[in-house]
Amino acid sequence: MNIPFSPPFIDQSVIDQVLQSLQDKWITTGPKVKALEQEIVELTNSDVAICVNSWTSGAIMMLKWFGVKPGDEVIIPAYTYCATALSVLHCGATPIMVDVSDDFCIDPKKVKKAITSKTKAIIAVDISGWPCNYVELNTIIRESEVINMFTAESEKQQLLGRILLVSDAAHSIGATYNGLASAKMSDITIFSFHAVKNITTAEGGCVCLNLPPRFSALTEYEFLKKYTLNGQSKDALAKSKGGGWRYDILFQGLKINMPDICAAVGLAQIKKYINELLPRRKEIASKYCKGLEQMNWFIKPPLQDDNRETSYHLFPLRIMGISEAQRDQIIDDLAQLGVAANVHFIPMPMLTYFKSIGYKIKDYPVAYKQYSCEISLPIYPQLSDNEIQFVIESVIATVQIQLNKPRKLQPKNRIKEDLKLNILPNFSDYGQQTHI
Numbered sequence: 558m559n560i561p562f563s564p565p566f567i568d569q570s571v572i573d574q575v576l577q578s579l580q581d582k583w584i585t586t587g588p589k590v591k592a593l594e595q596e597i598v599e600l601t602n603s604d605v606a607i608c609v610n611s612w613t614s615g616a617i618m619m620l621k622w623f624g625v626k627p628g629d630e631v632i633i634p635a636y637t638y639c640a641t642a643l644s645v646l647h648c649g650a651t652p653i654m655v656d657v658s659d660d661f662c663i664d665p666k667k668v669k670k671a672i673t674s675k676t677k678a679i680i681a682v683d684i685s686g687w688p689c690n691y692v693e694l695n696t697i698i699r700e701s702e703v704i705n706m707f708t709a710e711s712e713k714q715q716l717l718g719r720i721l722l723v724s725d726a727a728h729s730i731g732a733t734y735n736g737l738a739s740a741k742m743s744d745i746t747i748f749s750f751h752a753v754k755n756i757t758t759a760e761g762g763c764v765c766l767n768l769p770p771r772f773s774a775l776t777e778y779e780f781l782k783k784y785t786l787n788g789q790s791k792d793a794l795a796k797s798k799g800g801g802w803r804y805d806i807l808f809q810g811l812k813i814n815m816p817d818i819c820a821a822v823g824l825a826q827i828k829k830y831i832n833e834l835l836p837r838r839k840e841i842a843s844k845y846c847k848g849l850e851q852m853n854w855f856i857k858p859p860l861q862d863d864n865r866e867t868s869y870h871l872f873p874l875r876i877m878g879i880s881e882a883q884r885d886q887i888i889d890d891l892a893q894l895g896v897a898a899n900v901h902f903i904p905m906p907m908l909t910y911f912k913s914i915g916y917k918i919k920d921y922p923v924a925y926k927q928y929s930c931e932i933s934l935p936i937y938p939q940l941s942d943n944e945i946q947f948v949i950e951s952v953i954a955t956v957q958i959q960l961n962k963p964r965k966l967q968p969k970n971r972i973k974e975d976l977k978l979n980i981l982p983n984f985s986d987y988g989q990q991t992h993i
């Protein structure tokens with residue numbers, strides 16, 4: 558078997574959309590981006606959606622839009638991809654990292670404690686597609702003592718009059734909250750369309766606005782579209798029309814627009830997302846749960862509760878009672894069997910750069926606990942039932958080796974022997990495909 562971790566979904570409809578862009582000879586921001594934005598508005602019921610060239614650039618733009626600057630603080634979880642923190646640092650502000658809960662998401666109680674008069678925004682991260690506790694976060698930012706502490710220093714801050722709630726929804730397109738798209742639960746929701754995400758444009762992202770009605774969504778949309786194009790008064794399509802050459806630069810924007818040729822990939826995928834791609838992800842997650850739930854070491858990922866449902870972006874398996882080193886060994890053993898797994902995430906305070914600027918993992922015990930026993934299993938629509946079954950059996954076999962014999966006592970070459978003994982006899986169905 559050779560099961561990659563997360564290959565992009567590319568079928569004929571994706572190829573046709575990209576070909577159409579090429580044949581129409583319009584490859585930068587234009588009709589495909591417009592159509593993708595429209596699809597995202599429909600999927601999420603957001604007021605407006607602005608496509609950009611990555612989650613990271615979308616987050617930088619929105620923090621700058623809100624006026625986040627040196628001396629300000631933005632509260633984020635310690636357990637996320639580095640981009641969450643870097644977007645804050647790129648604005649010159651300070652990321653205030655707080656610990657997570659057992660569901661991988663930012664702990665609202667710790668958010669509350671971290672709020673100061675310098676706090677301008679909170680970026681909550683929907684790890685694996687599981688929406689954060691937005692009901693609680695929305696309550697906190699509207700508490701009178703929190704509102705009184707808020708110091709508005711820009712026009713947008715004055716208009717909002719409180720801390721901005723941003724959702725890092727890089728994983729969570731299609732997730733729901735109280736029957737609505739979870740994007741409706743934050744002022745600003747940012748999706749990533751990076752190559753491994755549920756919907757991809759190779760590289761890309763999208764900013765969705767669901768601001769209070771005192772903001773004009775249409776005015777903000779038009780302003781932000783210009784922001785993605787150096788603050789230029791006209792986009793390339795408008796300039797290309799006869800006589801449309803003259804333009805102006807209205808403010809200091811960024812250059813972070815999404816090209817049509819990229820939007821074409823996502824456009825084809827999003828048309829199949831709700832009826833085909835997302836249901837298949839859900840089905841795979843259920844099969845993993847069914848296949849593993851009788852194991853006494855299995856910790857089920859958060860997938861669904863009374864008001865939330867994940868987007869099944871990752872299947873973050875956790876294994877009770879294993880060390881970080883044992884987890885690493887299981888991933889190596891899975892790789893030997895042809896199953897590519899991953900870890901989401903290495904908490905930022907464990908990474909060199911964040912250590913160098915003063916963050917310490919000992920301050921985030923829950924993040925470390927989640928990380929050290931976590932293995933993300935392959936989950937994507939192209940996985941066959943046969944492959945899913947193989948992943949389940951491989952996980953059971955490789956975990957069993959670690960749980961039966963503490964890793965420390967095991968000479969390196971014994972692992973391979975154990976894999977042969979414990980796994981291969983169970984895998985006769987897969988014949989020569991098992992490369993060990």
Ligand SMILES: *Cc1c(COP(=O)(O)O)cnc(C)c1O
Pocket residue numbers: 610611612613614637638640641682725727728749750751761762
């Ligand atoms: C992928 C990811 C990002 C960054 O997305 P880009 O589009 O690559 O900038 C941010 N946050 C999380 C949680 C991610 O997984």
